[in-house]
Each structure stands twice: as structure tokens, then as C-alpha cells.
Amino acid sequence: MNIQINQLGYTPGMTKTAVLRGALGSEMTVVNAAGETVLTLPVTGERTAIWDDEVAVVDFSALTAPGVYTLRCGEEASHPFPVAERPYDECLNALVDMFYYQRCGGEVDSRAGVHAHPACHTGLARVYGTEEFVEVSGGWHDAGDYGRYIVPAAKAVADLLLAWQWNPAAFDHPGLTSLLPEVRWELEWMLKMQRDDGAVYHKVSCAVFCGMIMPEEEREELIVSPVSTTATGDFAASMAMASRFYADADPAFAERMKQAAIRAYDYLKDAEPALFRNPEGIHTGGYGDRSDADERLWAAVELAITCGDEKYYNAAVRAMAETDRAFAPLGWGDMRGYAAVEGMQLPGELGEICRQWVVNAARKLLERVNAYGITMTERLPWGSNMNISNDGMIFYQAWKLTGEERFRIAAEKQLHYLLGVNPVGYCYVSCYGAQPMLHPHHRPSVATGVCVPGMLSGGAASGMMDPAAKEYLQGQSAGKSFVDDYRSYSTNEICVYWNSPMVALLAGLMGE
Numbered sequence: 001m002n003i004q005i006n007q008l009g010y011t012p013g014m015t016k017t018a019v020l021r022g023a024l025g026s027e028m029t030v031v032n033a034a035g036e037t038v039l040t041l042p043v044t045g046e047r048t049a050i051w052d053d054e055v056a057v058v059d060f061s062a063l064t065a066p067g068v069y070t071l072r073c074g075e076e077a078s079h080p081f082p083v084a085e086r087p088y089d090e091c092l093n094a095l096v097d098m099f100y101y102q103r104c105g106g107e108v109d110s111r112a113g114v115h116a117h118p119a120c121h122t123g124l125a126r127v128y129g130t131e132e133f134v135e136v137s138g139g140w141h142d143a144g145d146y147g148r149y150i151v152p153a154a155k156a157v158a159d160l161l162l163a164w165q166w167n168p169a170a171f172d173h174p175g176l177t178s179l180l181p182e183v184r185w186e187l188e189w190m191l192k193m194q195r196d197d198g199a200v201y202h203k204v205s206c207a208v209f210c211g212m213i214m215p216e217e218e219r220e221e222l223i224v225s226p227v228s229t230t231a232t233g234d235f236a237a238s239m240a241m242a243s244r245f246y247a248d249a250d251p252a253f254a255e256r257m258k259q260a261a262i263r264a265y266d267y268l269k270d271a272e273p274a275l276f277r278n279p280e281g282i283h284t285g286g287y288g289d290r291s292d293a294d295e296r297l298w299a300a301v302e303l304a305i306t307c308g309d310e311k312y313y314n315a316a317v318r319a320m321a322e323t324d325r326a327f328a329p330l331g332w333g334d335m336r337g338y339a340a341v342e343g344m345q346l347p348g349e350l351g352e353i354c355r356q357w358v359v360n361a362a363r364k365l366l367e368r369v370n371a372y373g374i375t376m377t378e379r380l381p382w383g384s385n386m387n388i389s390n391d392g393m394i395f396y397q398a399w400k401l402t403g404e405e406r407f408r409i410a411a412e413k414q415l416h417y418l419l420g421v422n423p424v425g426y427c428y429v430s431c432y433g434a435q436p437m438l439h440p441h442h443r444p445s446v447a448t449g450v451c452v453p454g455m456l457s458g459g460a461a462s463g464m465m466d467p468a469a470k471e472y473l474q475g476q477s478a479g480k481s482f483v484d485d486y487r488s489y490s491t492n493e494i495c496v497y498w499n500s501p502m503v504a505l506l507a508g509l510m511g512e
């Protein structure tokens, strides 16, 4: 395909751009289902060299009437795509159901079809290096592996709660699961990972990654890795945040989370940074960090909001003064963006600082966008589709704050990229779109031979960081460094914290 479009289509009011490449004609036509040309647009302007192609970007936002269309240019045609009021409902539903498929410690029932399985990882877990055993069942498997890690869990929870905050109506339609109960599945597990002194264990997993088997077949010993201050800070922040979302429906649960957050925070006050590294003999995901200052900042901000207590507010003010606010990242390692996005609701100067921060971050991101509308060109990291969704969340927030259309358009372009406007022409959500990703590094999908739907691929990664990438992607440009092969964990794994920002972006954009 040499004309890339959002394969799930567009709402009437959305920005619509196609990326054309190769020696195409000077005119692009929009053709309806009856074969009639409804719009003709010039392919003008300079071609941009990007990722080994010469591309032209054509804006066809003038197309607003519902229908099914194809773009044509010379001999080339795009996939057919709809313009409709709600083109993403099913996909959003599937993106949320993905968390149900990732459930650990409980049955995934027959509604999951071939992916149904009995409760997995239910045994007690050994605390690393001790004879102590703890009950830490539950939560979601992190990704294509079966580890459960606090640091990325906090990001996933925060994104999903933001999605709910931005547009609860987006989650009205039926699926395997509902949003807040599903998030609770993770929160209940996180609570179990807290020690009596308030500190939080970094993760629970087996010593090494297992083969491509179903989760209940992984029966090696479960090991709880040591406490880290990043996990403890993330825990305090996400628990304090979550507490507000459950306060009406279940005040006791909300209070339990708030108290857990306070205990984690109190532990941190006197704790020197304890940054995680896999201890000897443990080889699963590391989620290491260089600093825990951002986790501490986020925790102070959330506790200030939830408790309305000056002591947390002042702590947040102090932490903020020491924070580099050049960008507002929403990663699993750098939580400054969550402090910024959440801190916007605080009163006084701190709230104002956070609002400014988010808008400035969006402005800076906008200076970096390329022909495909994304902010990364030279180097795409492992899980680049997460960064793209994260950028979309920041653009969305900036649009809501300022009303500036350029931010909305930028947010929409992140979505369009993920759903097809990218140089490999994939819809990066499994089983969706005309050319869906279908072979993720995801053990239940490999074990059954059937791809779980609704999972966002990590996407192009320029570092050639797995055997399949080395085999197939040598010499590829950054944006094309993707292979839909289950062996390529650095370009085609899936993750709860990659789905979560896409859920937030989509929910936000589908609100009014």
C-alpha cells in the first residue's frame, strides 16, 4: 500500500490526512462506495524524505459525510475506510477487554473462547533470599510474559483512570469487562505487594521467562523481588489516585487504598533511594530506573489531591521546585507527566505551574512532529507505540486546557498513526483494520495459535534488539523497523501499559 490511512476510519469532524509515497500522480481523489469521485485534491508541496521514502501528505478533512471511501492516486488505492459517528467503539472495547485476557490468579472464562484458562500463578511466592512466603495472587500479566511488576502496573492504572475521568461514557458499551472493576483487579493485587512497614515489593515472577505456554502451565516457583523506592513511590501515587475513583461506589475499598498510599509515602520519607536491579538468579523484566525523584513527586501530588492536606501540598511544592519541567513524560520510568497532568487540579500556584507545564510540553512536542505526525524520527525506542499514545495524551490535555485546535489535530494524528498511517501500513492493534497485526510476542496467542484481539503492538523499534529483528530488519529505517513475528519481542510484544495510554487517548478524543 502506498496510500496510508486510518484503517478504522474517521469521525466526520476529525482531521484526516493520508500519507502517500512513491511516484504518484499530482491529484488524489476520494471515491465513495458507488465508485463516484466525491473530492479531488492536489498532491502539492514538497515531498519529504522520511524513513527511506519520499512522501506527500494530503489533507482530506473536507470529507465529512458518513460513508465508505477509498483514496486513489494514479494506479494506487488505499484500503477502503469509513467515515462514521463512532468508528472506534469496537476497537476501544477490545482494548479494554485485553486487560481481562491478561488476568492472573483468576479464571479467564469461556467468553474468552480458546483463550479461556483456569486460575494461574495461585501458589504462595517466596520472598527473595528468605524462607518467607506471601500470598500475592491476582493482577494482570504484564505483557507477552507472565511477570507482574508494580512500576508499569502503576502507569497502566493511572492511564485507565484518566481515560475514565476524561470520558466515562466511552465505556458504556458491552464487552467482557467494565473499566473500573477491571482496574480493581489490578489494584487488589498491588495492595498485596505492600509490606507491613509500607514498602512495596518491586515484582513477582518466576526466576526466568518460561516457554510459549499458557499461564496455568507455568508452575516454577514464584519469587517476590526486593522492595524498591520507585515501586513504593508509584504505588503511593496510583493508590492515592485510585482511592478517589472508588470513593462513591465502595468507600471502604477507597479508604483502604488511601491508607496504603499514606503508609507507602511515610516509608519513603525516611528511605534512601533503592533503585531496582534484578538480584542474582532473577532474569525477568527489570523496570530499573536512574532516579526515584519523579515517583516521589507524583506521590506527593496525588496525596495532596486525595487528602487535601497541606503537608502533602507543601511536599509537592518542594519536589516541584527541583523538577526539570522541560517535558512531561508518561512512561513507566519517568512519572513526571503524571505529576503534571494530575497536579493541574490542585489549587493555588502549584495547579497553575502544572497547567503551564503540560501546555509547554505539548508545544515542544509539536515542534518535533514529522510527516507521519509523530514526534520520533531518528530513533524509535522499544515500545514506541506507547510513546506515541503518551504524546497523544499530552496533546489531548493541552487541547482541553487551551482550546487550540492544533493540539487536537496532533492528538488525532497519534491515533491515526497507530491505526494505519505509518510506513509499514499495519493497524497496530491486533485483529483490527484491513492489515492487522496478528503475530504478537504474547504467550497465550502463540500457545493457542490464535491471536487475542485488541492488543497494541510495541511497534517499530530501531535498535534490532531481538533475534527476529536482527534477522529481518537489518538496514531498515527506524519507522519501518517492525516485524509481525512472535519472536520479535522488541518490536511486536504487547503490554498492559501500552494498551492503557491508547485507551486514554481514544476515550479522550471520543468525548466532546
Ligand code: 9MR
Pocket: 143, 144, 145, 209, 284, 285, 487, 489, 493
Ligand atoms: O518473553 C520475554 C519478553 O516478555 C521480554 O520482553 C523479552 C526481553 O526481556 O524476553 C522474552 O523472553 C526471551 C528471553 O529474553 C530470551 N530467551 C527467549 C525468551 C522468549 O522469546
Ligand code: 9MR
Pocket: 142, 143, 144, 145, 147, 284, 285, 286, 287, 382, 383, 489, 493, 494, 495
Ligand atoms: O517496555 C520495556 C522497554 O521500555 C524496555 O526497553 C525493555 C527492555 O528492558 O523492556 C520492556 O519491558 C518488558 C519487560 O521487561 C518484561 N515484560 C515485557 C515488557 C515489554 O517488552
Ligand code: ZN
Pocket: 103, 104, 105, 120, 121, 141, 146, 215, 216
Ligand atoms: Zn498468571
